[in-house]
Amino acid sequence: MHTKKLKFIVGTIVILGAVLALAITGMEESKAYYQTVPELKAMGVKAEGRRIRVAGDVVVGSIERHEEGVVTFVIDYEGESLPVRYVGRGPVPDTLVDRAQAVAEGTLEADGTFEATLVQAKCASKYEAAYEEGKIVTE
Amino acid sequence: MHHLGNFSLMAILVIAAYAVIASLLGVKRGSVKLTKSGERALLACTALSTTACFSLVWLLMKSDFRFEYVASYSNRELPFFYKLASLWAGNDGSLLFWSWLMLLFSGIAVVTNRNKNRELMPYVVATLGAAALFFTYLNYFVTNPFGQLGIITAAGTESWAPVDGRGLNPLLQHPIMAIHPPILYIGYVGFIVPFAFCIAALASGRLGSEWIAATRRWTLVAWFFLGTGIILGGRWAYVELGWGGYWAWDPVENAAFLPWLTGTAYLHSVIIQQRKGMLKIWNVVLVAATYLLCVFGTFLTRSGIVSSVHAFAESDFAQIFLVFIVSATVLCTGLILYRLPQLKSENELDSMVSRESGFLYNNLLFLVAAFAVLWGTMYPVLSEALQGEKAMVGPAWFNKVNVPIFLGLLALTGIGPLLAWRKSSFESLRRNFTWPLVLSLATAAVLFAFGMRHGYALITFALSMLVTVTIVQEFHKGALTRKAHKGTSYGAALVDLTLVNTQRYGGYIVHFGIVLIFIGVAGMAFDSDVKADVSPGESVHVSGYDVKLLGMKNGETPNYEWLSSELEVSKNGKVVGVYEPQKHLYKASQQPTSEVRRHATWVEDVYLVFGSTTAENKATIQVFVKPLVRWVWIGGIVMFLGTVVTLVPDRRELKLVQRSKAEAQQRLATKGKEKYEVA
Numbered sequence: 001m002h003t004k005k006l007k008f009i010v011g012t013i014v015i016l017g018a019v020l021a022l023a024i025t026g027m028e029e030s031k032a033y034y035q036t037v038p039e040l041k042a043m044g045v046k047a048e049g050r051r052i053r054v055a056g057d058v059v060v061g062s063i064e065r066h067e068e069g070v071v072t073f074v075i076d077y078e079g080e081s082l083p084v085r086y087v088g089r090g091p092v093p094d095t096l097v098d099r100a101q102a103v104a105e106g107t108l109e110a111d112g113t114f115e116a117t118l119v120q121a122k123c124a125s126k127y128e129a130a131y132e133e134g135k136i137v138t139e
Numbered sequence: 140m141h142h143l144g145n146f147s148l149m150a151i152l153v154i155a156a157y158a159v160i161a162s163l164l165g166v167k168r169g170s171v172k173l174t175k176s177g178e179r180a181l182l183a184c185t186a187l188s189t190t191a192c193f194s195l196v197w198l199l200m201k202s203d204f205r206f207e208y209v210a211s212y213s214n215r216e217l218p219f220f221y222k223l224a225s226l227w228a229g230n231d232g233s234l235l236f237w238s239w240l241m242l243l244f245s246g247i248a249v250v251t252n253r254n255k256n257r258e259l260m261p262y263v264v265a266t267l268g269a270a271a272l273f274f275t276y277l278n279y280f281v282t283n284p285f286g287q288l289g290i291i292t293a294a295g296t297e298s299w300a301p302v303d304g305r306g307l308n309p310l311l312q313h314p315i316m317a318i319h320p321p322i323l324y325i326g327y328v329g330f331i332v333p334f335a336f337c338i339a340a341l342a343s344g345r346l347g348s349e350w351i352a353a354t355r356r357w358t359l360v361a362w363f364f365l366g367t368g369i370i371l372g373g374r375w376a377y378v379e380l381g382w383g384g385y386w387a388w389d390p391v392e393n394a395a396f397l398p399w400l401t402g403t404a405y406l407h408s409v410i411i412q413q414r415k416g417m418l419k420i421w422n423v424v425l426v427a428a429t430y431l432l433c434v435f436g437t438f439l440t441r442s443g444i445v446s447s448v449h450a451f452a453e454s455d456f457a458q459i460f461l462v463f464i465v466s467a468t469v470l471c472t473g474l475i476l477y478r479l480p481q482l483k484s485e486n487e488l489d490s491m492v493s494r495e496s497g498f499l500y501n502n503l504l505f506l507v508a509a510f511a512v513l514w515g516t517m518y519p520v521l522s523e524a525l526q527g528e529k530a531m532v533g534p535a536w537f538n539k540v541n542v543p544i545f546l547g548l549l550a551l552t553g554i555g556p557l558l559a560w561r562k563s564s565f566e567s568l569r570r571n572f573t574w575p576l577v578l579s580l581a582t583a584a585v586l587f588a589f590g591m592r593h594g595y596a597l598i599t600f601a602l603s604m605l606v607t608v609t610i611v612q613e614f615h616k617g618a619l620t621r622k623a624h625k626g627t628s629y630g631a632a633l634v635d636l637t638l639v640n641t642q643r644y645g646g647y648i649v650h651f652g653i654v655l656i657f658i659g660v661a662g663m664a665f666d667s668d669v670k671a672d673v674s675p676g677e678s679v680h681v682s683g684y685d686v687k688l689l690g691m692k693n694g695e696t697p698n699y700e701w702l703s704s705e706l707e708v709s710k711n712g713k714v715v716g717v718y719e720p721q722k723h724l725y726k727a728s729q730q731p732t733s734e735v736r737r738h739a740t741w742v743e744d745v746y747l748v749f750g751s752t753t754a755e756n757k758a759t760i761q762v763f764v765k766p767l768v769r770w771v772w773i774g775g776i777v778m779f780l781g782t783v784v785t786l787v788p789d790r791r792e793l794k795l796v797q798r799s800k801a802e803a804q805q806r807l808a809t810k811g812k813e814k815y816e817v818a
Contacts, residue, residue: 007491012503015547019507019540023514026539027532034519034529053531065751069670069759089668090382091750091761094310094722094731105533118533 032105037077040108047108054105054114056082058121060098071119075102088117096121141206141285144194147187148279151242151271154180154187158268162261174261178249181264184271185246192239195232195284199225205300208232208284214306214727216697221307224317228307230441231284233320237437238274240321240328245271248332248357256353258803262339270331273463281456306727309699315375323368323395327433329361330398334430337423341474346419346481349799351409356786358409358426362402363782369395370775381733381748383668383763385771388537393516394436397509401429404505410642411498414560416485420475421502423482427471432509434464439516490562497555501548508544512537546598549657552650553606556613574612579605599661603654610647617644641789648781655774662743662767670750672757682764684745685709689717691758699723701734704749704758708738720749720760744768 032051040047040054056075063073071086073096084104086092096102096119106116158180165173195208199222204210212225212232227233245267253260278284290299310316333354340350372392373385386392405425411417438460475482488495514521515532523529557571583601591597614633621632637644669681678687689705703721707714718736725732738745743766750759 004488004491008488008496008499011491011500015500015503015507019511019544022540022543023511023536026536029539030533030535031530032533034531065753065759067672067753069672069750069761089670091670091733091748091759094381094733097730 037075037080037082040082040114041080043108048110049107051105051107052114053103054082055101055103058096058098058100058102063096063098071096073102075104082114083112084114084116084119086116086119088119092119093121140194140197140201140203141287144191144285145279145283147191147194148275148283151184151187151191151275152279155184155268155271155275158184159265159272162265162268166261174264175253177261177264177268178253181242181249181268181271182246184268184275185242188239188242188271188275191278192226192235195235196223196226198285199223202304203300204302204304205287205298206284207286207288210288210301210304212304212307214304216727217304217307217312221312221317224311225307227320227324228311229284231278231282231286233324234274234282234441235278235284236321237324237328238271238278240324241267241274241331242271244328244332245335248335252353256336256339256349256803258343258345259336259339259350259353262342263335266335266338267331270335277456277459281459303727306725309723309725309728309730309732310379312698312725313375313379315371316379319368319371319375322364322371326361326363326365326368327395327398327437329357329364330402330426330430330433332357333361333426337426338471338474341423341471341478344478344481346423346478347799347802348413349802351412351422352796352799354426355409358402358406359782359786362399362406363779365395365399365402366778367775369399370772374772374775377768378735378737379732381735383666383746383748383761383765384663385768388512388515388534390516391436391440393512394439397436397512397516398429398432400505400509400512401425401432404502404509405429407498407505408502411495415495417487417495419484420479420482423475425502427475431464431468431471434460434467438464492558492563492568494555494558494560494563497551497558501551501555504544504548504551508541508548511540511544515540542595545657546595546602549599549602549606549654552653553602553609556647557609571609571612575605575608578608593664596661596664599657603658603661606650606654610651613647614644637784638787639790641784641787645781645783645785645787648784649778650781652774652776652778652781655770655777657774659767659769659771659774662765662770665766666763668761668763670759670761672753672755672759674755674757679760679762681762682743683710684762684764685712686745686747686760686762688758688760691752692719698727699725702749702752703734704760706736706747706749706760708745708747718747720747722749722751739769741769742766 030051032053034053034055035043035047037054037056040052054075054077056077059074059076059081063071065071069091071092072084073086074081074083076082084102086104087106100121102119102121104114104116105118106114109115158177160177161173161180162177165171165175165177198206198209199213200219202209202213202215202222208229208231209225212228213222217225225232227236248267249260249264252263256263288299288301289296336350336354336357340346369392372395376387377383377385402425405422408418408425409422412419412422438457441456441460488499490496515537519529519531522531553575554572557568557575559567579601582604583597586597586600591600614636617636618629618632621627621636622629625632625635627635667682669679671679673679673688675688675690678685680686685708687707687709689707691702691704693700693702695701701721701723703719705717705719707717709715716738718738720736721734723732723734724730733748733750736747738747743764746763746765748761748763750761752758
């Protein structure tokens, strides 16, 4: 009886060990750090080569579409702005419009441009601006 | 109307609290009158919740833009069906809808069980009532959808309504998306009934087959809706979002996948409890974990704690939600520890090569997968807490960890059913596994000979063959025996066989659906795509297809403006179709969307996206060729059919019901005096 239990436990350990090994090696390959625009700028040279996720609001009028689906835009976070150049395979999401909250994943290039391979965006609510100005309240 | 809604919510708070107290007090005092009164109170909550939900639907239908929710998620020109869908488009409305579904299920569970499971019912009602109390508290105080818009003037705050609403998010204006949330919610919410019975079993100490028999259908139905919701979500992402995929390991997708994983583990391990009386603690833990993961998923989706493409706006109820999850977890853990001595196994594992150990490994792999997905999803939070630096892991990580686990599960799907209970002899192994193994290796060899070099894809196709052959073998052997025994035709024997043991043979059909999904997913290994700016008359080439831009058009409807590109798709020089992928600009929200077009076949999909027009009046188009993707959807349909078969009552199940009734009567007899009436 005990040997059977032991065998099962050994099997379990082998499976858990294999999964853990995959999880750890995979972590090295695909980990990306969240950084705000000011944090990213403060990092300077240290940021090079590191996969980073950075978020901010799309600056009005900054979205430009270039050849082969490359899209450039500027994001702003608490007054600091960052130029982003999207070079990913897929099209940019339709939700990437002026004032949208965007998340870009990629690396910081030497010229200070953020080269993104992935962009996600969420539209800001029309009312949010009005709320911030204190014009509209909810009861 | 909003007064009626608010009043209903307030009334639920009072009456649900009463239902909890009356039920528990009823048990303590042995008063049937009180416990029955608790049941009726819960039914009243169902009616009130229906009223509250109806009030919001009414406001949406009337386009009453004085209300923030209506103004934010609907607009005048929105078609009727989508006005209804606005109910679950935003956080506040969807949470109200969630509560309504929960109380609807609670009501059904009370009506269908109150004459059968008298001793469990008070605890069931108390659990359901407590959950209703929590969610209604959120509905009324934290995410009240009946809030009105106001404008600050010199004279103070005045009521204010915009001329038109912001409109339903255009991405949600799609038939699948309109039904995907309710279906997913039914899955999420449905697990509350098995959970309530599980808590009742623990609290009352009636840990036999009674609660399992009472919840088998609920578990299957909830599991089925959860799975269907996930597949529909994938289908929607595929046909609507325009990035060419259907699964991205996004936190919200994972949130739904987690309870599906533990729920699937439970559906398997419960079979061992039925057969062998083993794994009682384990099953209780799995049911509790599944429900808690459902609540956790809801929390994850709405709290904005992990950023996600689908997440609703960040809301401030994170703490309240955490309190609920933590207290429910503490309650479950406490009850399980308290009943631990009674949850002892009636049998032990006999052999490594047995059906039991197959199920154990199945459970192990499901749980490891669930843990890995949970870890990856929560990594931003965990890394910040542990290392002080917020980091995340992408789809590449999830795939790397999960693909081997799921291939292991696929292998077990083939091996498990061929192993005998207790211990498989070498002779039976040889007899059962010869054909599946030969054919599966042959599949791999043929694919390799034709030049397939992708390791995981080869393994997937080989294992798919293994599972398919074992399923066919099982049906065939059973039908032959039955045919010889009863003298009926082969076809009749097949049908008869399935109906005698719907749980087993329906399960095989579900397994076959899973195989088809694996085949469809493996197709991803051979995806190809091309992105280019083209002028009318120019073509792009990818995987044997030529896609030529014929021209561009534009126009508008009351709801949106559109721009389309006319694309001619040909394969090996032969035109196979002309498609018009579009770009819509929704007027109310000023949001653009891509309308993808697909040339879909049984072998592969050609997926056409119209990105934009460039300054030189060229069209940016992207073409994906996606092999085998249709089989994912077909697999989903097969799973649906298989689940329906498992829901048909069979002879074995009738036996289980009889046994639980006998158990109940025995208990009553040994108790001496009859505390509860058995109708």
